[in-house]
Amino acid sequence: MDKIAKRLKSYIDAHPFDPGDSDCKTVLDQLYQAYAESHESDTPEIRNCFKELEEFLCTLPSEDNNAVFNLCCRLCSAYERKAFIDGLQYGAHLAQELMI
16 A cells, blocks of 8 residues: 555655646645536525525615625535535545545
């Protein structure tokens, strides 16, 4: 197994990450961006939550409504990104532990 790890490290050293035209600085960022772009539609559960949120927000003035809605969306996106990256990192650590 050690040979494979050395060969992988050697390959990575010889082929550094090139994000191309994207703003991604790491491979994890690139993977998350690809994931996010491929999962643009909301599940029924998410749609229902947004409907429920809108029921609360409709009592607010338009500007406040938009501010709260945008904040909720940014918060959801931040958690989604964190969960995605944490999941990949935990998976990598699990794979390392299983190889030992």
